[in-house]
Amino acid sequence: MESMTAWENARSLPSKSPVTIKGVRDGLLFLLQENVAFEDILQDLENKLKGSHQKLLVGPIVHVWIVIGKRVLTEEQEQQIRNCFSSHGNLIIQKFVTEEETKESAHSTPLVYKGTVRSGQILQHEGDIIIIGDVNYGGEVAATGDIFVMGTLRGTAHAGIKGNRKAIIAAVYFRPTQLRICEVISRSPDTNQQTIYGSTEMEFAYLRDGQMAVDRMTYLNLIRNKESK
CATH class of the missing domain: 2.160.20.70 (Pectate Lyase C-like)
Structure with a gap:
């Protein structure tokens, strides 16, 4: 992934949306707002994948990182997110990224x-x-x-x-x-x-x-x- 600066800039972007999609050099970041109910996260994600952002989701392989920050997901919640992407074969989830892991991202570019x-x-x-x-x-x-x-x-x-x-x-x-x-x-x-x-x-x-x-x-x-x- 890109440098730590890119990750920090992405997380600092002001947004009222439960899910923010940011294009980076290596693919797409899906940033989940930390203080939003998981049900709202899931609904917004489904809306974006099936509706307003559908044009971004066709074509060649796109690497995806789900940036959860300080949010803690259960196995069931993580699976629900994966299920949202299952019908989009070109979107490949690389990782669910915590706040600490963003500091290590530069080592796996x-x-x-x-x-x-x-x-x-x-x-x-x-x-x-x-x-x-x-x-x-x-x-x-x-x-x-x-x-x-x-x-x-x-x-x-x-x-x-x-x-x-x-x-x-x-x-x-x-x-x-x-x-x-x-x-x-x-x-x-x-x-x-x-x-x-x-x-x-x-x-x-x-x-x-x-x-x-x-x-x-x-x-x-x-x-x-x-x-x-």
Whole structure:
């Protein structure tokens, strides 16, 4: 995410709305007012997702951070918020961010790499990696978080390199030499090749019952909702 200054500026914005949406470099912040009843938060969120802000919620993948500040959410309340986003496959909730966690946000800034990762090149980062381009045969990408390839993945991709089993590897086209999430390795994901290689919809690899699986990005929120239960 962006620097601490950006987070502080976002929280200091005056607003009478229970939920304020702020665009930042890496995606969208959904800021929940701390002194508003949760029922009003939920209603305003649903109204924005289905109504006034609907044009913002279509198109490519958008990372979302739910900034709760000093508010404490129960598991049920958090799940209710996730359910609001479940019908918007391009909106990917990264985290519910507390006031203390905003101070750590600068350490997990995603790396945005524009270009091709060529043979013999190794791209590694603490956090997520977003590649605007291809990963060629012999190229390698490794991240402690997620990997997003806005092109063709032909080389090797290793997400969750420090033990994050919920990390994903997403690409427009999968032709990987090797996929690896945490300690699980797969050279040929167990899925229908025609669906993967012939589709123009972005897809992602993830761990399902300890095995590598591939699905469409529209199902990511649904899958992560199940994991959180």
